[in-house]
Amino acid sequence: MNDVITLEALKALDAIDKQGSFAAAAASLYKVPSALSYTIKKLEQDIGVALFDRSKQRATLTPAGKLALQHGRELLLASQRMLDSIQQLDSGWxxxxxxxxxxxxxxxxxxxxxxxxxxxxxxxxxxxxxxxxxxxxxxxxxxxxxxxxxxxxxxxxxxxxxxxxxSLMFVFCVAPEHPLALVETPISAEQLAQYPAIVVTDTSQQLPVRDSGLFISKQVIRVNTMHAKIVAQQQGLGTGFLPKHLIKSYLDDGSLIEKNCHLPRPAQxxxxxxxxxxxxxxxxxxxxxxxxxxxxxxxxxxx
Missing domain, CATH: 3.40.190.10 (Periplasmic binding protein-like II)
Incomplete structure (x- = not known):
């Protein structure tokens, strides 16, 4: 077993996880896929543990791979901080x-x-x-x-x-063609439970993940940005609260409709x-x- 784990190998592992595939990771690192695959295989040989499960069509991190990635990112950040400190010592920038x-x-x-x-x-x-x-x-x-x-x-x-x-102000919105758009009285929790809800996924990696769900729904559809949530609700895929400053133009043109709701969301x-x-x-x-x-x-x- 080789005791030396290179920063290059850790960067490769990090890129594969962030980009979602060996090919995309190789492109982001300006390498050919074969070179990246060799780097990962050598890392696995050096530590004597498989980091990826290759039994399926798409390689996925093993539990050991996830642990290596977690600690590897800490090492990458520490090495970058060291370089920053050295360069900053001379110029202040x-x-x-x-x-x-x-x-x-x-x-x-x-x-x-x-x-x-x-x-x-x-x-x-x-x-x-x-x-x-x-x-x-x-x-x-x-x-x-x-x-x-x-x-x-x-x-x-x-x-x-x-x-x-x-302070963020939130409003409950649906698409004009959504069944709840026709409801004239404040929407109840029972009515909300009949339809899917669109929620943004928490991006925490180390701290506990925060639950963005504010009400019980028939189905939860998770997206990674608020823009994606807005688009999904415009298309009638589900319901949810949206920050008013991002959707004012959509409320004005009628592509989203603000509705009263028995579960108000306070300003944040x-x-x-x-x-x-x-x-x-x-x-x-x-x-x-x-x-x-x-x-x-x-x-x-x-x-």
Whole structure:
């Protein structure tokens, strides 16, 4: 057994899990699939354990593979942090900054801020991620994000700095052709239980997953972004609460209909959050600028 596990092998394992296939992972790493397959087979030989179950049409991680991936990601983050610290020591500018936004946060203000940052002409790689539900806090906790925009829910105590950027207002919506669109009285829990619900999946990897289901439904259809949830509800696949700032135009054009519901969802405060002990010129610049932006998330409720 070879005791040396290379970062290249861990990057390959990470890419396969994120991209969903050997071919897509190879493309993301600018490698040919055969080279990536060799890297994984060598890793399996070195540690003496199968990381993928190849008995089916699509290779899937074994329990050992999942454990290797979990610890491997910690090593990859630690190695990147080491490089960041070394490079930052000389110039004060990090080599990379990781910013994640919750799926309810519009991307346009962040992209506009990136254009402003690029005018500084500093060679800082910016990685943008998207999280959902408890995934924002999880991204900070696991160090896969330095700054999170739109963190919400139960607030960690003492670990991070936070700046409130607004309150999300939710409305219950259905497509015009959905049977509940014809209901004139407030929709009851019994009526909701007769139809599928569309929910966004929590992106937490280490912290406990948050349950996004607010009511009992006939079927749960899970999607990975709020945009996908909006599209699914527009097509009449199911029901659910949606953030009003993202669907105002759809309410105006009638492609979604707001309905009264006996299970109201209260407004939810959301925050920009970041690590307390972190330093760096790019980090400081973004924290300051992000807290000044108008994220355009608050809409007046229907009168």
């Amino acid at each position: 990090e080599s990379e900054l990781r910013i994640a936004r919750d799926t309810v946060i519009p991307s346009a203000p962040l992209f506009q801020l990136l254009q402003k940052f690029n005018q500084l002409e500093q060679h800082v790689n910016i990685t943008l991620g998207v999280e959902a539900l408890g995934g924002g806090w999880d991204a900070l906790h696991s160090r896969r994000a330095d700054i999170v925009i739109g963190a919400n829910g139960e607030l960690p105590k003492g670990l991070f700095n936070m700046h409130k950027i607004g 405060d959301i925050y920009i959050a970041w690590h307390k002990q972190q330093t760096g010129k790019a980090f400081d610049w973004f924290v300051q600028q992000l807290c000044k932006l108008d994220w355009k998330i608050e809409c007046p409720l229907k009168q």
